[in-house]
Amino acid sequence: MTAPFVPSFRRTGVYLDHNATAPLKPEVKAAMGQAMDLVGNPSSVHAFGRSARRAVEEARAAVAALVGVKPAQVLFTGSGTEANNFALRGFPGHRLLTSAIEHESVLAAQPDTERFGVSRDGVADLDDLERRLAGSDAPALVSLMLVNNETGVIQPVTDAARIAHARGALVHCDAVQAAGRLPLSPSDLGVDLMTLSAHKLGGPTGVGALILAEGLEPDALIRGGGQERRKRAGTENLLGIVGFGAAARLARDGLAETADLATLRDRLEREALTAMPRARVMGAGAARVANTSCLMLPGLPGETQVMTLDLAGVAVSAGSACSSGKVKPSHVLAAMGEDDRSAASAIRISLGWTSDDEAVDRFLTAWIAMARRSAPVDG
């Protein structure tokens, strides 16, 4: 048989789904290519092992520098999801409180996690958090993301941390969507634990990190080896970690580019809303990161929009896709008070280092054509 047919749009498509995963940056790819020649197991005593160890520790230092902590505070994990699980499962006996708009890996990490609400603009309701914390003296852990993955809305993590610490609670922050887009420092935010993921930064998939406040000792997540301070056993993902380090270095240098993304994103939203006044930008009233737009087109299911745009060669997403590729209505938009129909009719456009004016133009052309074809049902 011949090789599978690759539709032309797959080769020339527009990628606007950086919040799902960012394309690997060339410098990261080069660094990983070099690391492929490393022979040893980082735990081995010999010279081969030591050179591999050095590569891991250089990457650790780069990740630490991205968020202004000491290298020893960085534990590598297999993903952001794993780091979130690590944080929420690392403190048995703690009452867990999270916002209703967290990633599934926070919401589902432990049973009986309490959720506090958000405003219509998708900002965590800290009065709700405070009331809930006041209700009990049990030790608690509060988890609040810094940037929501669907809306891009920046969460009041500093204030949440102050409130939580006043009640003696630990604070975890899922900063996966913030890294590389906002200056990031656990100490400035006042959080005890922070989650990072390499592939949102232009690094590889399959590697994340949990940043720990000094002296904080969560329970081990995986046992059976001394790696990652005995808390996450298993031979290090050397290539992934080296790629993470390279991506972290670039992210630190590249924060200035986000202003350009804001210009692109704002134009995209302006022109979309001008063409289709019935469309809405979710979370528009709140502070957002520069790259993300959650665009609702009433009456047309988000999954249909994603498919239509995909067939036009434009990659965006809706809700959060599970492994089978099917799409569930967004729990984030539901928590913001949208009804099921509205919550199911939004798409997420997320820009990044590969995005330019042409990409935005192509999105707008395809999106406007789709919106005009769909009859306004309830908009």
Added chain:
Amino acid sequence: MNSLGLSKRPQDTRVVVAMSGGVDSSVTAAVLREEGYDVVGITLQLYDHGLALQKPGACCAGQDIYDARQVADRIGIPHYVLDYEGRFSQDVMDDFADSYLRGETPIPCVRCNQRVKFRDLLSTARDLGADALATGHYVRRIAGPQGAELHRAVDPAKDQSYFLFTTTREQLEFLRFPLGGLTKPETRALAERHGLEVAAKPDSQDICFVPNGNYAEVVAKLRPGSVEPGDIVHVDGRVLGRHKGVVHYTVGQRKGLGIGGIRGQEEEALYVVRLEPARRRVVVGPRRDLARSLVMVRDVNWLGPDLAPDLADSAGIEVSVKLRSAQPAAPALWRAGPDGTARVELLEAQHGIAPGQACVVYKGDRVLGGGWISGTAGGVAEGVEAGETAA
């Protein structure tokens, strides 16, 4: 005119193919792709296969989504999975359970075609800018002078027209059935030629969400507490035994009545003659008590030529009707009635006509329409026999 009857080049014609992961819909997609159409595969997730009991050979399980995606990758088409669990549960499974509890014998596959595939999926296909929706059903769509006509498949063993009688004219204009002219072995040969791994996959036999063919168990799960025991009663009034719930029975059933050894007068075998859910009674009798020559139908869908109202009311039209999927069509007179009802007069009485099944109307190979059986009459016993709530 391209092979789908549209005046566009194939590459400019977008066709959504409903891909179940089985060999038929896979071949449908492969054939259209080979002809150069802009093919988009869509697989519906209809229920949580982790919750329903898994079994091979039935449609729509997790394995089937995987298979559909493999085929799409193999032939090089975009493929999407749509979550239709909510509407399937509401529009198909709930209806299935309620119909059984009314003493009927439902056909959920028809409901699924009617309310899920040809309504919601078809609407999504239109939203995607498609020119047509193709499925792997064995049935033929033939362009006629008054629009598209629905005809039986060439292969009588595979003909699925009985399950498609609710297709509306508007839907039929948009639908395509590329396999209607093929036999199953021909389809499998095409699957092999295209290198599809599903070439030897077994056909689905049962209703996809009913594992092991145990309908009663599924009804009990969907409507807890609704399956109640009662009496098995002879048509002559004698109580013969007990049953565990009317949902375990269907009209015309002979085996597994749970009254082993008891027979009628003259040592006749006993059959389920009717179900009386409100009184929780299963009524049994000899085969002659099953004979019916008049069938009442409701919710008629008409695909044939328009009938003059007076003709419909008085003389009726000569047709043949199929009252169960596995039975051959029998000659009958069709008299359209008010509000989507009709009376069907069978030239020869038939046995074991079950309310809830479909009465599908043919003229030769063409499907003229059909309706749901709401009641029967004209047998040995007088009066209309029906599920007690049936109109």
